[in-house]
Amino acid sequence: MTATAGLSALRGLLARPLASYYLLLSSAGLLLMIGLTMVFSATSVMDFAADGNASASLAKQAVFAVVGIVAFWACQRLPASTYRSVGRTVLAVAIGLLLVLNLVLAYGRLTGQEDPRLGPLQAHLNWLYLGPVQLQPSELAKFALVLWGARLIVRKGAALGWWKELATPLFPVVGLLAVLVGYNDLGTMLCLLAIVVGLLWAAGVRSRVFAVLSAIGLAGVGLLIAAASLGAGSGERDATNYRFARLTSFLEDPEKCKLDGCWQIYQGRLAIEHGGWFGVGLGKSSLKWAWLPEAHNDFIFAIIAEELGVVGCTVVLVLFAVLAYSGLRIARRVEDPFRRLAAAAVTTWLVSQAAINIGGVVGLLPITGLPLPFISDGGSALVVTLAAVGMLASFARAEPDAARALHARPPARWVRLVWAPLPPLPGRRRRSAAPPAPRGSVPRSRARREDDQAAPRGARTGRAGTASERRR
Template sequence: MTAARIEPDAPAGPHRPPVRPREAVSGLLRRPMASYYLLLASSGLLLGLGLIMVLSASSIDSYATSGSAFTIFIKQLTFAVLGIPAFWLALRLPMRVWPMLGWPLVVLAVILLLLLPFLGKEVNDAKLWLAIGPIQIQPVEVAKLALVLWGSAVLVRKRPLLTEWRHLAVPLLVVSVVLFGLVGIEDFGGMVLLLFILIALLWTAGVRFRVFATLGAIAVVGLVPLIAGNPERISRLTSFTDPFAHQDQAGYQVVRGFYSLGTGGWFGLGLGQSREKWGGLPEAHNDFIFAIIGEELGVLGCLVVVVLFGALTYAGIRVATRVDDPFRRLVAAAGTVWLAGQALVNMGGVVGLLPITGVPLPLISAGGSSLVLTMFVVGMLASFARHEPEAVLALHARGRPWWMRWAGIPLPELPGRSRQALRSGRAGRPLGRPTHRTRTGGRR
């Protein structure tokens, strides 16, 4: 009698091929609310990492000046808490209000910049902060937001006339030159970021290439006197070419930043174990916090920061390409270039690829007005992400959850096309994609 051969059990269901990471990520990005959640995730992680690194980088300096290792951190945490209402305000502002904010912000920015020489607080031979009682703000941050909103509204209004120079020059270039001049007197890095914003606006609006060539020539001519008339800027440029030859003077901060980055290696010395923050590296919790990240968290920590900023930039550009309103498209593109360009200028200066300009690392460096305005801009981008056509359908299909009603965040307005798609049951499916049909016209 032979023993019966036991066959292995067959799988209960059909064989499922393993999910590849690339396909999984692609599937997540195809979801209607992908831009919104990617903005929240990347900016939230950057803010959390920034608070941790400000505490670590500022503890020694804070204890030496105030007797407590938490003074600067508590101040930064306070501004982060104040940034939450700014984010919430930007998230719930009606779309019709955004174009109206341009001119008031331009007027406010010009007034603040004109007051800066008289009421400004001088730090490192430059007046960048305006002290009004207990409140200190950086007028350049208001100027950036003003140029984004006002410039977008002007370009949308003059869209059919952008081929004519006089319509492009008045008032866009005139007001831009006024802002550049007032900012560039004290803050060269801020003026460079304003130039980035203007270029992003013109590029997104479809201005011809010869306009960029002309603006580039004008910018070079205008930058020369602003650099030549300031000895500190000249010393920064000369030390940029060979910082070790000027390590006792203008190149000191750059060289100490190199030492900080080089000490960390791949995995870093450990959180809180930086050596350069013990008085060796100036502005360790502010402009050069990226060097402390490299020292304590290593190359991997720096790569995490770069990836998070890359995700934030991708989400912002995705919003700019998917919204159907020209004004929102321009604002999203310019706001994204603002944040990405500022991060690039800061990190490029720390690693020696760009001259030092003194701009903070968004969401990470210590700084009150910069953090609050940055969170406002992120809230603005998140609001525009909720107004993508597919996102509008998905939000109306699911309704307002309790937390959205509690926070007072309204549903985005439903356009006529989206309303028809919602009624036909296409909510959450990309607009404009035809349904799969056979050649005979029947549905598969």
Template sequence: MTSTSVPGKRAGPGGGAGSGPGTGRSGSGPGAGPAETGRPGTTSRLDLLRGLLARPMASYYLLLFSAGLLLLIGLTMVFSATSVKAYATDGNTFAAISKQVAFAFIGLVAFWAFQRLPARTFRDLGVPVLGAALVLLVILDALLAWAKLRNLEVAKIGPLEANLLWLHIGPIQVQPSELAKLGLVLWGANVIAQKGAALGWWRELLNPLFPVVGLLFVLVGYNDLGTMLCLLAIVVGLLWAAGVRKRIFATLSVLGLAGVGLLIAVASLGAGSGEKDAENYRLLRLTSFFRTPADCGDPCYQALQARYAIDNGGWFGAGLGKSVMKWNWLPAADNDFIFAVLAEELGVVGCIVVLALFAVLAYTGFRIARRIGDPFRRLVAAAITTWLVSQAVINVGGVVGLLPITGLPLPFISDGGSALVVTLAAIGVLASFARAEPDAARALHARPPARWVRLVWAPLPPLPARRRRSEDDPRRDDPRTRRVGR
């Protein structure tokens, strides 16, 4: 006969309700659950973390936290890496950092503007942004090719001047390949979202996605193979988020490797920094990766100096501003190899902090993509996250010797105006989508901020549409779930 506890009856000192084996309050019995900690009311740290992540605006604040700290670290490291050289060149320690701060301000304005835009506006921005990037890339490549044919030292026609990756339009300097990243994300996501389930057919990929992507790869890869690899990662992120079949990815991998091989070969004809009848610098970078830096000479000079910087830093670093390698020992210390300066000054601990922030950014971006129902927003969030994370992996991998050196800057950290502005604009896109998550939108509408706050910061996102119950839902005909008037 099974005994049952009587409601309201107090348990005795030796037993009673809730004191038997497997049901003890102390949590020491064989049936104690894993969440019980031995004290009533205590909560494990894992449960606390889950509770914080379950909050409606968690994605938004995680995004601001990780991106904001990376931006702050980046400005600090740019000042540290450029102050000595700027003082020796111009007599002004703040010459380089003042420009980077100005670009950071412009990027924050772009972040604020993009955060306020609705999804429909992002769809419409894809074509003009990508079109402007293609036009600028054509002008850049044409000027460089014309200068090489005429044996000119400076590729300049009127107010237009080309300098490898940068295009000068009068006093304005822009890097078209950075604009191409954002344009490809917005345009590609819109094209794929409109095709929907038909994307599984090759003819849908061939019209118009692949031709435009192929043209973009050629225009970018002619001068910058590293950025072309980043664009390839964006395309892979878009197709992966769209659920394209694996055999299409296999074909794309073969085509991508063939394209990379072709771009490496054309460096012997003068593409990028190469010169005709000279040693192929792109092939040299690739082959030198498989050699010991101390034994391969000049091609491995950058990699070797980066290793020295990391070794000098140790676990806790030499101290902020006390890098030795930035005194003209390490080339591109403020850009491509700024992670080596960071490792020397802040040590392994500082590197772990930066990598952890990128990990938080990656988690947040994919979380936003997973929690949003709109296919276009999901594709854009996945592509932007893939772009930033893959670029960080390529840069850090090249500095520490795990990947070949490609010349890609480290997002948020490296010196560079166009890259920083476009990166902060992309974070603004993610922030707009984070506020549009279903739970976040409901929370913002439940307690809307004051009107002046919405005018200064960001308007309320649209409320998510209510889902209709499916025909086979067993709760559909349950009278307890019906509501009068609905």
């Protein structure tokens, strides 16, 4: 009886109009709080040993968290028409930043030194340094691919079943992003491919397309590794061989290669073994004392396992499961095709990135260097992730039941400043032979009409519907 009552109460909670929004908000917020706590725990010792300030990394991550929360607040207020409009622009900016990053890196490889004419513009691996600001263009490329890809697939509609429609222009753009990103960051390239798979899966593409894409993706990974190895010097070739060893280390016994290419995964397994069921206690990890490389970033899940044990790891996995359920629930319940595709793509992006990171830490997948969303140390990744979750939150508020509930009772004025959606971007003016609108009427743009058509009648008018609808 107790279990039955609990299931009934859970169904009642999930049946509420804003259940998707609150599930998304709570899971993302708890993951962010765990992330800030674990970043402080993983970096406090080394920061104190370096400059005497144990909270240096925490303060930096907290600043990015605040920026990310502002981005979340802004993105949850934007309508779908704005996301449709800015997708191409965001993609162009991301490709431009990736080109600049690769050009600066190529110049450094050719000359073996930094160019003084570049001034404050420098680059290292996946990071682009613009004076005091450092950016990771690959993170912006993920969000750009979600927006642009969802809009493109919606415009193609039923014609998407033909290979010609898939090949133009989706595959060339994805291939360009894979080359610009995958040369230095294989993990992010895999994440981009996961986003494409999520978009096509939500669009209902046939299964054989996914088989062909998987074969092309594996072949592309091999070609990128081979090209990086053949086109590099001796030092770069050593670095490429090291990256290849990291990719294949999960197939080997860490006890036999712990001094060669398996040191990181060996120390990660020691941390998991040391933690046991309940962990050694928060802040009491011993392997973060320079034993485990990238303990604050790629392998922060190992520190969670050591300090919080299996219980702490289970909490993190459950929160990611709730996030995945919320995203897929939003994608299933919204009526607008663009919202459905974008929600499925963002959910696939976050869940696949978390699975790749955790799988690499526990030794089930190759080590790709992807950060754990919301938890790993990293400013660009955190800001873009929170912005993507903000877009999901705006889609959750566009669910039919949620839209009716929000328009049933107008909120207070101070609540509208935080909660009410922002107006859409102004549409392009088109010449028309229709007579001018009467004075006092407000013309609506095409994007606004699309949003109104996606919402139920009660939500568009702010009422419960017409008298005939109420009689029904």
